[in-house]
Each structure stands twice: as C-alpha cells, then as structure tokens.
Amino acid sequence: MGQKFSLFQIPKLSYRVLKVWMRNKDVFMKTYKTNFLPSLLEPILYLVAFGLGLGGFVQTINGEPYVNFIAPAIVSVSMMYSAFYECTYASFVRMYFQKTFDAIVATPVNMEEVITGEILWGATKSLINSSIVLAVITAAGLVSSPLFLLIPLVAFFVGFLFASIAMCFTAIVPNIDAFNYPAFLFITPMSLLSGTFFPLTAMPQVVQTIVHFVFPLTNAVDITRALTLGNIETSILFSLAWMLIVAPIFFVLAINLMKKRLIK
C-alpha cells in the first residue's frame, strides 16, 4: 500500500507484455513502407560517404580496408539509434500525448507490463533496422564470416539495453524537447567515439577502458565487428559480460522510474 517506490524493485510480469508489444507491432506494420526506406537508405549513404569517399584516403586498419572496418559499426549504430529513439520520442508521444499507457492500464495489463512491452518493442526495432543495414553491407560484400548470422540476436539484446536506458530518460524528462540532452550529449558522441569510425587502439589504454565502461555502444561495436570479420578475441567476452550485467539493471531501473512518474 501507499506510494513507496524502490528503484530496484523486481517487476512482476506476465505474458501480457506481448500484448503491448503487439500493439506497437500492429502500428508499425500499418506504416512499414514509410519506415523501411530511411533504414535502407541511411547505411548506403554512410557506406558511400565514409567507406568509398573518405576510405580512399585512409590506410587499412588491422589489415582490413576502411569500408570493411566501418560497416559493422554502422550496423551497431543503427541498433542503438533505433532502440533509443523508439523508447524516447516515440514512447513519450504514446505516454504523454496519446495517453496510450493510461488506456492500457485500465485493462488487466499493469504499468510494469506496458513499460516492458515498450522496451521489448524498442529491442525489436533495433533488430529490424540493423538487419536491414546488415543486409546492405552483406550485399556490398563487406561481411567475411558466416558468424554474421548471429548479429540479429545481438541486435535484439543491444536494443534491449539501449531501450532500457532510453526509457530511464523518458521517465525523468519534463517535456519532449528535453530529449535533446541525452541525444546530443550521450548518443551522438557515442556514435562517433565508440570505436566506430576509428579504432580505439589509437587512444591510451586508460581511455580505452573508460570508454568500454561508459559507452555501451563500444561493446556492441566490438561484438558486431568480430562477428562480421570472423576474428573472435577474448575481449569479446568482456563486452558480452558487461552488457549482460548492465542491461538488467537499466531495465529494472527504467520500470521503477516510470512507475514513479506514472502511478499517482
């Protein structure tokens, strides 16, 4: 009873999270044609500009042409962007402007399940969009290992992590414009500095370690790159472990922060 909230209370979930996920999936399917094109064109643009354009002036990295180096990073960045934007701007619109969450919690679905459904949908968007990018780089011949088939799985998990982080911001922003802060101060720098467009080995070891801890994308890029190029190293285990520990923490935090915001 009462309104005592703990930030790390384990949520009580049921199969009903899927009903929330299905609601978002149904909306997506109604407009998939307009959703599909930008996801397809954006990676092509990046490959042309950075891979073919800039790449011509750049030496090989660890024996790989520059375009092969950045291709998996573009896949990872698309995982992060899709999940993050889905669970910030899009979730905020559903929560605040459309009152969709309020409508759903009037039914037997509870708020924890609504938020979980949203986060799972964010993870799904990561899977869908990054798979389109993956198809593009595969078609462009930039993938050299059959391990790339595991990437959609990674995408769902990376998406889950970024969707959870995004949902924490959604729970605390005063209004929709405030998303500019995490977008420009966290997401954009991360997309540039996570071993995406240049190898982190160019930096001192201390910086490399810090970046691995504070920029989740670094770990996603490492894993994705290993799977496309087929050079699995033990450091991948660190990246995987880091995400496996951090994702559930942000997930639980997101749910409790949202409950704090929405249950009055």
Add this chain to the structure above:
Amino acid sequence: MSKEILVEATKLTKKFGDLVAVDAVDFEIYKGENFGFLGPNGAGKTTTMNMIQSVSPLSGGKLTVAGKDITYEAREIKYKIGVAPQEDNLDPDFTVIENLLVYSRYYDIAKQKAKTKANELLKFMQLEEKRDVIIPALSGGMKRRLILARAMMNEPQILILDEPTTGLDPQARHLIWSKIKELQKQGVTVILTTHYLDEASQLCDRILIMDQGKIIEKGKPSDLIKKHVGYEVLEALNSEESMQCLKDVFPDARIDVVNDKIQLFANKPRGVLAKTLEKISFKGGIIRDSNLEDVFLKLAGRSLKD
C-alpha cells in the same frame, strides 16, 4: 433493485504529498444501480474513480470491488470493470474497429468473439458507418461513444464513466444518456462523475456530493431535494419591497440573493407557496420545482473552487 453491495469503501483515503485528495470517505454502491459522484473541480471525484478502477494505489482505508480487495486483487477486478475516462485516450494510430480489437486483446478475448462483439457495439453506439475511419476524423460525440463502446468490450459488470458528456453538444449528450440508460437496463452497474446536475438527475439512482475530499451528502436525488430545498422555489426580482414582504410572510424560509434575483426556499408542501402568495397578492414572482442544482449550490456553496 437487489441490495447486493458491489463497491464498498471504508475510510478510503488518498494523499498527494501534503494534499489530502480523498479524506477517509465511506460509501457503498449496490449492484445494478446508477451511482453518481458530484462535486466541484478538485473535490476528489476522479481520484476516487482512479482508486476504484485500481490504477491509483490507496493511501489508507479499504476498498472492495465485487468482493475483492483492490490492493491485492487489482487484476481480477480489472477484468470486471469497463472504464470510460474523462480524457480522450483512443489510439490515434488505429481505426475505429481496430481500437476495439486491439483493446480486446488486453482482456484475452478470442479474436472471433472480439470481432462479433466489436461490430455489435459499433451498431449499438451508432458508429457502424465509421468502422474503418481513423480517430482524428471523428467528432467529439463519436469519440465519446467509441470510448463507451471500448469500455464495454469485456462485458463489464461495472462501468466507470468519468464526466461522460463534458464538452458535448445537447444532441450528443442525449444520445450518450440514452445509451447509458440502455446499458443500465441490461444490468450493468454504472458509476459516473459529472459537473452537470441535470445529468445526475437524469441518470442517477443515488448520488454522492463531495467537496474537498469529503462526502457532504449522499442519497436519492429526490430525497435530497426534499430534504434540503423542499419541492418548490420562489424566484422574484430583487427589491427591498419584495424582500421585506417575503421575509414577513415566510419568516423561517431560507432566502438567497443570486445576481438580481431573490430565491426563496420555504420547504413547504407543494402548492403552499402559491396559495400564500395569492393571499398577499405578491406580484412578479414565479414558482418552479426545485432541483438538484439548488441542493448542490446550497451544500457546496456558490464560490468558485478553482
């Protein structure tokens, strides 16, 4: 009407920080009745509704719905109630029929059954022609009817309507009223909040008047009228002469001055007012039936609440 209690509140309390929105109220709502919560803005009506529909946790007291404790069995209770909120929260990403079908999934209603039910409800709410229209293309009245249809998708025992006709034109209001009455005939228990006193007298078997989180009166509208303002009210233009005359003739009556009018509540049996006025040949007054608004303004006062 059977007297089976469907909703029972005991010392029901809700606090937001230091503000006590609902202050230890007791009430019970019987199966099959149409029960209205009245009160000025900020009285605690919507907060009470939110607790009954179990989306807002109690700060104190006890609330049972259909014999189940809201604090522990919220999910079971939600299967039995339908909610039409004050705000439009229809899903703008879907059409009319899709709104009903997507909603039915949250209740685990099988697809085919949901389709039948949705079409039936669209017909009942006179929205058949709008079946495949998107939500932004609907008028305010249509949206209200669709919200009502949506609240009926799970065939609820209890229907909660938070200000069901606020902002609607008279035709749309009357249509909603007739639908609510029909639902009540089908055996649904209706709990509503409203600012409109005519709506409450039209629809409610019993009402409860709240102010500042407390219940100030409850009962049948007709009983409350009889008790607080009597059957009839005399209204006359305000002048010193009339005032003096009326005070002399009805020394015990309550006299209110509203704008340029005198309202006299003598609380006498029907017809007594008219006869007395004839005797003293008082001119310029009209006698009308008293109504719930007179009761409300007497109890809640005339000053603006927000």
